Amino acid sequence: MxxxxxxxxxxxxxxxxxxxxxxxxxxxxxxxxxxxxxxxxxxxxxxxxxxxxxxxxxxxxLSDKSQPGGDLTVVSHNVNAENPDPAGTARDLAASGADLLALEEMTPQATAAYGKELAKTYPYHTVQGTVGLWSKLPLSDSRSVNVLRGNVGPLAKTRRAEDLPVDPPRALRTTVATDQGPLVVYVAHLGSVRLMPRHGFWTDSRDVGAVALAKAVAAEQNERVVVLGDMNGTTDDRAFDGLTSQLHSAQEAAGHGFGFSWPASFPTARIDQILVRGVEPKSSWVLPATDSDHLPVAASISW
Known part of the structure; x- marks a missing residue:
C-alpha cells in the first residue's frame, strides 16, 4: 500500500x-x-x-469533515448513454437544489430531453458534444476542450487515422458569473478504461485526456476553478498527478467516507470527481441512484 x-x-x-x-x-x-x-x-x-x-x-x-453553509452547490453525474429515463433523471437532479449541474455521456436524443426538463430550473446552459452544464447563474465564454488528442487506442495502431470515427467533444470550459466574481468551470468525461487480454488494464485514452485537461487548467488565468466530471479513475491513480497537484478533491477535503460512485449497484471506486482551486469545499456527498450506472456526486463550496 x-x-x-x-x-x-x-x-x-x-x-x-x-x-x-x-x-x-x-x-x-x-x-x-x-x-x-x-x-x-x-x-x-x-x-x-x-x-x-x-x-x-x-x-x-473516515471522519466527517463537512461543515454547514456554502455559497454554491455543484453536482456532477454521468447519466449513462443507455439511460432509459432521461427526463426522470433530470427531475431527480434538479430536486437536489444544485446551482450548477454537470452532465456527462449524453446522447443527442437524450440531450434534448435533459434540456427540456431542466429549462425551468436552469435558465442558462451550454452543451459541447456529450457533456453539458446547466446553471442558475449566467454563463459566458463557453467552448469545448480537446481531451481526445487524436485517436488513441489499440484500434488506432491498426487503421489509418482518416478511417477512424471522429468522437464528439467530451469536455468543456465555461465561466460562471457569481456575486463574488467569475468562476471557471470545466466539465469532462475522460476516456474509458478496459481490461483487455492483450493490452492488460488499458488506460491510454484516459491518461492522454488527463494530461490535456491538466494543461488546460494550468493555463487558466482565473484563480477560482472547479472541475467536474467522470474521470474514469480515482485521485490515487498516478495518471491524475497533473490535476491533483493543482486542484483539491472536494470529497477528501469536506466529505464523509470514500464517496464511491461506480458502479451504482455496488459502488467500489470514486471515479466521478469534483476538484477545486481557489474556493473552499464545505461539504461533499453522493446523491441517490438514478437510472444511470453511476451515482451523482455533489459538493457545496464557499469563497
Missing part, C-alpha cells in the same frame, strides 16, 4: 492497483484471523504495520 507508486504501470498494473487501493485493507482481517489461528503474538504485533499504513493513507476519509 505504501509503495504503490513504485509498481510498474506496464499493462496498466499500477493504475489498476491504485484504482482499488483502499480495498487492500480487506487483507488485514484475513491476516489477523491467520495470526489468531496460529496463536502468534508476533504476527499480531506485525499486523500493526499494514494497519498503520492503511490508516495513514485513508484514515482521514
Amino acid at each position: 505504501l509503495l504503490h507508486a513504485e509498481i510498474t504501470d506496464r499493462g496498466g498494473l499500477g493504475s489498476l492497483v491504485e484504482t482499488f487501493l483502499p480495498w487492500f485493507g480487506l487483507f488485514i482481517p484475513v491476516l489477523l484471523a491467520g495470526a489468531l489461528w496460529r496463536r502468534s503474538a508476533a504476527a499480531v504485533v506485525a499486523l500493526l504495520l499494514p494497519v498503520v499504513a492503511w490508516l495513514s493513507l485513508f484514515g482521514g476519509l
Whole structure:
C-alpha cells in the first residue's frame, strides 16, 4: 500500500492497483484471523504495520469533515448513454437544489430531453458534444476542450487515422458569473478504461485526456476553478498527478467516507470527481441512484 507508486504501470498494473487501493485493507482481517489461528503474538504485533499504513493513507476519509453553509452547490453525474429515463433523471437532479449541474455521456436524443426538463430550473446552459452544464447563474465564454488528442487506442495502431470515427467533444470550459466574481468551470468525461487480454488494464485514452485537461487548467488565468466530471479513475491513480497537484478533491477535503460512485449497484471506486482551486469545499456527498450506472456526486463550496 505504501509503495504503490513504485509498481510498474506496464499493462496498466499500477493504475489498476491504485484504482482499488483502499480495498487492500480487506487483507488485514484475513491476516489477523491467520495470526489468531496460529496463536502468534508476533504476527499480531506485525499486523500493526499494514494497519498503520492503511490508516495513514485513508484514515482521514473516515471522519466527517463537512461543515454547514456554502455559497454554491455543484453536482456532477454521468447519466449513462443507455439511460432509459432521461427526463426522470433530470427531475431527480434538479430536486437536489444544485446551482450548477454537470452532465456527462449524453446522447443527442437524450440531450434534448435533459434540456427540456431542466429549462425551468436552469435558465442558462451550454452543451459541447456529450457533456453539458446547466446553471442558475449566467454563463459566458463557453467552448469545448480537446481531451481526445487524436485517436488513441489499440484500434488506432491498426487503421489509418482518416478511417477512424471522429468522437464528439467530451469536455468543456465555461465561466460562471457569481456575486463574488467569475468562476471557471470545466466539465469532462475522460476516456474509458478496459481490461483487455492483450493490452492488460488499458488506460491510454484516459491518461492522454488527463494530461490535456491538466494543461488546460494550468493555463487558466482565473484563480477560482472547479472541475467536474467522470474521470474514469480515482485521485490515487498516478495518471491524475497533473490535476491533483493543482486542484483539491472536494470529497477528501469536506466529505464523509470514500464517496464511491461506480458502479451504482455496488459502488467500489470514486471515479466521478469534483476538484477545486481557489474556493473552499464545505461539504461533499453522493446523491441517490438514478437510472444511470453511476451515482451523482455533489459538493457545496464557499469563497
